[in-house]
Amino acid sequence: MIRIFLTGYMGAGKTTLGKAFARKLNIPFVDLDWYIEERFHKTVxxxxxxxxxxxxxxxxxxxxxxVAEFEDVIISTGGGAPCFFDNMEFMNQVGKTVFLNVxxxxxxxxxxxxxxQRPILQGKQDEELKEFIxxxxxxxxxYYTQAHHIFNADELESYHEIEASVDRLQELLEL
Incomplete structure (x- = not known):
């Protein structure tokens, strides 16, 4: 049984890498934010x-x-999800966690x-955005560094970089 949680800041590539990785492993991909939006018919x-x-x-x-009850799944969490309650500890107990470090x-x-597309960032000038990040x-x-694995996700800009990252992630997780 495979249950992998991808964590990291917004823009880290959780959805991009998660979808490609799930496709390679031929298992479902769940984006927690999308899941919430579908369930409640409202945006995050x-x-x-x-x-x-x-x-x-x-x-x-x-x-x-x-979603942690699903089996054979890749789950992308919201950027803040690991930082509240016991969420990170919980994910570590029920699956493998990967922090996409960028x-x-x-x-x-x-x-x-x-x-x-991200209301929290709208209106921020470059210097403000850099400081915010x-x-x-x-x-x-x-919180992020409590993950079982830390994965460099700097290179996800092209199809080839994404595929190479999927291969590295598969090797890291020994799948």
Whole structure:
């Protein structure tokens, strides 16, 4: 039975790498944020606004426990999911965890491109965005680094880089 949780900051490549890895292993891929949106017929942003951070994080935890019952699956968590409650400890107990570690400069480049799709980043100038990323990474590092494996995900910009990363991840996890 395979149950792998991909964790890391927004823009780390959890969905990109997770989908490609699941395809290679011929098992389902679940993006926790998408799962939540499907279940509640609202965006994560809407749920966050409606329930506040505490309410959203409680909901996220419940949904994490739900998807953790799936077998033979790759699960991409939201960037903040490992940092609340006992989520990281829980994921470590029920599956293999992988922290997709990405250099802040690479995250900055990726998030500049995706800024419009991420409400929390909208309106931030370049220097503000760099500072925002750096501070968030420092705050979340103690949680992310509890993962069973730390995987460099700096190179996910092309099909070939993604495929090479999938191969490296498969080797790391001995699958």
């Amino acid at each position: 942003g809407e749920l966050f606004t409606e329930r506040g951070e505490t309410g959203f994080r409680e909901l996220e935890r419940t949904m994490l426990h739900e 250099h802040p400069d690479v995250l900055f480049q990726r998030l500049c491109i995706a800024k419009q 750096t501070q968030a990474l420092e705050k979340r590092a103690p």
